[in-house]
Amino acid sequence: MRTGLKIAGVLLVGGALGLASAGNRLSDNRALENGPWRIWPARVIPAASPYTLAHHLRHGRLPADASQSVIFTAANDSDGDALRASCDYLISGPMPPVRWWSLGVESGSAPLTSGRVVLGPDGTFQARMSRFAMPGNWLRSPDRGRFRVTFALFGPGGSLKDRPEKTELPQIRKDGDCQ
Amino acid sequence: MMNRLFWIFCAALIAAAIHFAYVLFVPGMEMNRIMESFAAKNGRNDLTLLGPEEARALLSSNLPEMVTAACAFDAVDEPITIDAIIPDSYWMISVYGANGALLFTLDDRQAGVDRMRFVLKPPGQAAEQPEADTITVETPDGSGLVLLQARAEEPAYGPRLRQAMAVSSCGPRQAPGEP
Numbered sequence: 001m002r003t004g005l006k007i008a009g010v011l012l013v014g015g016a017l018g019l020a021s022a023g024n025r026l027s028d029n030r031a032l033e034n035g036p037w038r039i040w041p042a043r044v045i046p047a048a049s050p051y052t053l054a055h056h057l058r059h060g061r062l063p064a065d066a067s068q069s070v071i072f073t074a075a076n077d078s079d080g081d082a083l084r085a086s087c088d089y090l091i092s093g094p095m096p097p098v099r100w101w102s103l104g105v106e107s108g109s110a111p112l113t114s115g116r117v118v119l120g121p122d123g124t125f126q127a128r129m130s131r132f133a134m135p136g137n138w139l140r141s142p143d144r145g146r147f148r149v150t151f152a153l154f155g156p157g158g159s160l161k162d163r164p165e166k167t168e169l170p171q172i173r174k175d176g177d178c179q
Numbered sequence: 180m181m182n183r184l185f186w187i188f189c190a191a192l193i194a195a196a197i198h199f200a201y202v203l204f205v206p207g208m209e210m211n212r213i214m215e216s217f218a219a220k221n222g223r224n225d226l227t228l229l230g231p232e233e234a235r236a237l238l239s240s241n242l243p244e245m246v247t248a249a250c251a252f253d254a255v256d257e258p259i260t261i262d263a264i265i266p267d268s269y270w271m272i273s274v275y276g277a278n279g280a281l282l283f284t285l286d287d288r289q290a291g292v293d294r295m296r297f298v299l300k301p302p303g304q305a306a307e308q309p310e311a312d313t314i315t316v317e318t319p320d321g322s323g324l325v326l327l328q329a330r331a332e333e334p335a336y337g338p339r340l341r342q343a344m345a346v347s348s349c350g351p352r353q354a355p356g357e358p
Contacts, residue, residue: 006186009186010186010189010190010193011193013190013194014189014190014191014192014193014194014196014197015193015194015197017190017191017193017194017197017198018193018194018195018196018197018198018200018201019197019198019201021194021198022197022198022201022202025198025202026202044280044281045281045282045283045284047280048280048281050202050203050206051202053206053278053279053280054201054202054203054205054206056206056279057205057206057209057210057279058205058206058209060209060212060213060236060237061236061237061238062213062237062238062273062275062279062281062324062326063279063281064238064273064281065273065281065284067284068271068273068284068286069271071240099269100269100330100332102240102242102244104240104241104242105241106240106241110243111240111241111242111243113244115332150240150241152240152242154269154271154330155269155286155288
């Protein structure tokens with residue numbers, strides 16, 4: 001009886017530890033970092049690591065290869081604070097050399113895309129992210145709660161394909177006080 | 180003391196086994212779920228245009244500019260042919276295996292032509308002599324999912340791209356339009 005309880009306990013504890021460690025290992029916290037952006041190793045051809053495959057597919061999403069597209073996500077701003085609908089943000093900085101890009105709020109409104117934004121005289125990009133309409137390039141954030149931003153770059157060139165964590169990307173900073 | 184160490188060792192062993200089983204088996208199980216669900220709705224060996232929500236569920240980002248078509252293929256009995264019409268805009272084909280691994284990808288610039296044929300088959304299966312502008316992709320299990328994506332730079336291009344996608348085909352036939 002006592003041995004049976006011990007076996008059950010070991011199975012329970014071992015199983016819980018195994019699932020928790022797998023969940024932690026596959027979370028965005030283990031992705032490569034580039035400022036506020038996170039990316040999993042983006043080279044999946046000729047072979048992706050089992051962790052990279054599991055990271056994408058456990059949410060039912062197919063992995064992409066960096067030879068075609070590089071997809072960053074951000075759940076925090078450049079200061080490390082969670083992105084919140086109650087704050088306005090300024091997204092600004094240089095754009096890497098790509099054929100086209102798309103910057104959008106996950107499960108949100110229409111994204112900003114290259115070709116449909118106004119760039120500065122020096123080619124830098126600047127957009128405001130807010131739930132309220134803003135002049136210039138405006139990315140609408142959700143009405144409430146925390147959210148994530150996806151930055152998808154297609155036809156990447158240069159070091160972006162192989163070292164996406166080292167490429168200079170736009171930063172996300174709070175624009176004024178949060179409400 | 181030794182008795183306690185033994186049970187701790189057993190729990191650690193089970194945790195490691197669960198961890199690796201989760202990481203190794205989840206991609207294949209999830210890919211199987213995606214393919215079965217897609218095939219139940221759209222059939223096998225048939226190219227289907229996806230709606231924005233379906234495309235968003237499969238991919239890692241919200242890309243309303245992208246026209247996406249998919250085909251759950253089964254090449255176990257005979258090779259499957261993808262006849263792709265490549266538009267004058269950003270276009271990409273991605274072939275996924277049954278375990279979720281990305282086996283092959285190509286974009287419009289790499290293709291360099293406006294029409295291309297892809298033959299999908301398991302290793303060792305006989306296939307016709309490849310013709311010009313034909314690429315043979317070996318799929319380890321003989322089944323998987325093909326995604327075709329094209330970018331409509333302007334919303335007005337969307338219908339034209341959808342037409343081009345609709346002319347593309349996926350199935351055990353030799354050329355588009357043949358019975």
